[in-house]
Amino acid sequence: MRIIVCVKQVPDTNEIKIDPLTGTLMRDGVPSILNPDDANALEAALRIKDEYPGTTVDVLSMGPAQACYALRECLAMGADNAYLLSSRAFGGADTCSTSTTLAYGVRKLGDFDFIFTGRQAIDGDTAQVGPQLAQRLGLPIATYVQNIREVKEKTVIVERQLEDGYQILEVNRPCLLTAVKEWNEPRYMTVIGIENAYRKEIPVWDEKDIGIDVQDCGLNASPTKVFRSFTPPPKGKGEILSGTVSEMAQSLVAKLMEKHIL
Amino acid sequence: MxxxxxxxxxxxxxxxxxxxxxxxxxxxxxxxxxxxxxxxxxxxxxxxxxxxxxxxxxxxxxxxxxxxxxxxxxxxxxxxxxxxxxxxxxxxxxxxxxxxxxxxxxxxxxxxxxEGDIVIPFGLTEPGGGSDAADMRTTAVKDGDYYILNGRKTFITMAPFADYSVIYADTGNRPSGKKGITTFIVDMKLPGVSLGKEEQKLGLVGCATSDIILEDVRVHKDDIIGEIGEGFKDAMRCLDVGRLGVAAQSLGVAQACLDEAIKYSKERKQFGKYLYEHQSIAFMIADMATKVKAARELVYDAAVTKDNGGNSTLASSMAKYYASEICNEVAAKSLQIHGGYGFVRGFKIERLYRDCRVFTIYEGTSQIQQIVISGQLLGR
The missing domain is CATH 1.10.540.10 (Acyl-CoA dehydrogenase/oxidase, N-terminal domain)
Incomplete structure (x- = not known):
């Protein structure tokens, strides 16, 4: 089997601050990490590889040259190959444009059995790129996958996470699955994995390599325009109730009723 | 770096x-x-x-x-x-x-x-010979294809759960008149091998240490590591790397002590100000950070020297000497910043302070490092 995993390098939003004046993210000095859901997607692929020897796991990303760092991390976890789509022409892409470019990248990689992506990236939080990529490649898709029950000859049976339970779906292969963090616990890299990751070459492909027209990628092909971004005003202070337990409970109930919560 | x-x-x-x-x-x-x-x-x-x-x-x-x-x-x-x-x-x-x-x-x-399936400690130190490791009392007497080992190794980290142990023993005088120390690998299940009681240590709790006692232990000659009589030289080569390891440990613990000091100084208020707003504390932190940085440079330099195939004895000893000393200094200062809370269980610094005490002692005391460093420089 061959599995393609699409990953993104994102700023570590735990470390990020918002400029109070401009309302934009202050990205300077913020470390970049492998998007967490994408690590779950990769782990899912690696577990299939563990179970089915001979499976190849290839990782694909679009981003600046620095994104190679996240790709090396994927290699160090156990991916076989990594590819980066990188060019000035790809810059400023929204999800629509990103998925088009990724689709060209996937076509260049050739046949596959699965594409795995993370549910969403922690910087944009759109959860759009996976589904759009499936649409562009004409693939069946299952989003929010929390488990693979069985890989059959022509299909796969998956559990799709819902708010109050899960759905069991049988999906034709090849297909695209987007992973939620509940699927698995991503493995650690290994020291030898890191050594080997730096002995491998990561092919970097631009628009010519994947045969995409510059009008169809990057900012040129991004219909999304940011109208305004702002920081929501901070919440007011919490109120601490005092008195005996029953007084506090009564007062709490009254307040909740006043706000129509009860 | x-x-x-x-x-x-x-x-x-x-x-x-x-x-x-x-x-x-x-x-x-x-x-x-x-x-x-x-x-x-x-x-x-x-x-x-x-x-x-x-x-x-x-x-x-x-x-x-x-x-x-x-x-x-x-x-x-x-x-x-x-x-x-x-x-x-x-x-x-x-x-x-x-x-x-x-x-x-x-x-x-x-x-x-x-792969973590077997544990092999290093048995060099003896009750009477710590720094003076060459004054070895454990003996190995040849008997056909076997050597009969007798003696006691002390403070052996991981001995209580070891599967084998590297044991250094005196195999008799060489023609030069110097003691011939030979390295053996001893199966801990062999008849005559026993353990002393587990030591109750000040720090590094969670990695058992004890004596290894050897009483007429028959070890096959195939279990000699390296050349007969060359064991001491090999032991010193291992200690080069061991010292790098202790230097790196010291660096990590020193960094942790610094991290804890910074964190606590931003939480605790005295005289209406956070601790870090008092210059006496801020300057302590500046000193600590500077020394940790210097230790890091020495440690990485020793590692790179070793990787490049250079003589790492000097670099490893300097790194171990400096990093372990400043680690204890930084731990003491960090504990001082924590005040009484640093003296009681519950704050991380209490454990760090105990754990690092042995760093200036094991794998060559600071005084032995001074001998090694000066020996390298002065050709003695």
Whole structure:
């Protein structure tokens, strides 16, 4: 089997601050990490590889040259190959444009059995790129996958996470699955994995390599325009109730009723 | 020293591992029970921490001393005792076999050791010979294809749960008149091998230490590592790497002490101001940070010197001497900043302060490092 995993390098939003004046993210000095859901997607692929020897796991990303760092991390976890789509022409892409470019990248990689992506990236939080990529490649898709029950000859049976339970779906292969963090616990890299990751070459492909027209990628092909971004005003202070337990409970109930919560 | 991306990824691996696996709940439990969880040891082995510098053909990771130093540093930053488990197979026990063992011995011992299936401590120190390790009383007398070992090794880290042990013993005078020390690998199940009681240590609780007692232990000559009579030289070569490991441990613990001091000084208010707003505290932190940085440069320099094939004896001794001394100094200052809270269980600094005390003692005291450093410089 061959599995393609699409990953993104994102700023570590735990470390990020918002400029109070401009309302934009202050990205300077913020470390970049492998998007967490994408690590779950990769782990899912690696577990299939563990179970089915001979499976190849290839990782694909679009981003600046620095994104190679996240790709090396994927290699160090156990991916076989990594590819980066990188060019000035790809810059400023929204999800629509990103998925088009990724689709060209996937076509260049050739046949596959699965594409795995993370549910969403922690910087944009759109959860759009996976589904759009499936649409562009004409693939069946299952989003929010929390488990693979069985890989059959022509299909796969998956559990799709819902708010109050899960759905069991049988999906034709090849297909695209987007992973939620509940699927698995991503493995650690290994020291030898890191050594080997730096002995491998990561092919970097631009628009010519994947045969995409510059009008169809990057900012040129991004219909999304940011109208305004702002920081929501901070919440007011919490109120601490005092008195005996029953007084506090009564007062709490009254307040909740006043706000129509009860 | 600016680290390349590869080493940043090594650091990320070790840091992620330490922060995720060695939680404060687990470390408190280690402190209470004296037992380090076996599943974490297995996970360390799986991540490759036990065989960082061991070649791939013996099941190792094929990496280098810099990767080793960074890994030990990051594990020690969270748990000094945890880093001891990484140090041991990479330095003393494992190194002996790696530098002097036959191909067969390497295949036999290194692979299970780096996979975490067997533990091989390093038995050099004796009750009467710590710094003066060459004054060895353990003897090995030839008897056909066997050697009969008698003696006592002391303060042997991991001895209580060891499968084999590297044992240095006197095999008789050489023609030069000097003592001939030979290295053996001894199966701990052999008749005549027994253990002393587990030591109650000030720090590094969770990695048992005891004596190994040898009474008429018959060891086959195939279990000699290296040349007969050349053991002491090999031991000193292992200690070069061991000292790098202790230097890296010291660095990690020193960094942790600094981190704790900074954190606490931003939480605690006295005289209406946070501690860090008092210049007396701020300047202490400045001194600590400067020394930690200097120690880091020495440690990485020693590792790179070793990787480049240079004479690392001087660099390793300097790194071990300085890093272990400033670690104790930084720990004391950090505890001072914590005040009374630093003296009681519950704050991390209390454990760090106890754990680092041995760093200026084991694998060559600071005074022995001074002898080594001056000896290298003055040609004595």
């Amino acid at each position: 600016q680290l390349s991306e590869k080493y940043q990824l090594i650091r990320k691996l070790a840091r992620d591992f330490a922060e995720k696996e060695l939680t404060s709940e687990i470390l408190d439990e280690v402190e209470d029970t004296g037992v380090f969880p076996v599943d974490i040891q297995k996970k360390m082995a799986k991540a490759g921490f036990y065989g960082i510098k061991v070649p791939e053909k013996y099941g190792g990771q094929g990496s280098d001393h810099l990767a080793y130093a960074i890994t030990v540093e990051e594990i020690a930053r969270v748990s000094a005792v945890g880093s001891l488990y990484v140090n041991s197979p990479n330095s003393l026990g494992g190194m002996t076999i790696l530098i002097a063992g036959t191909e067969e011995q390497k295949q036999k011992y290194l692979r299970p050791m780096v």
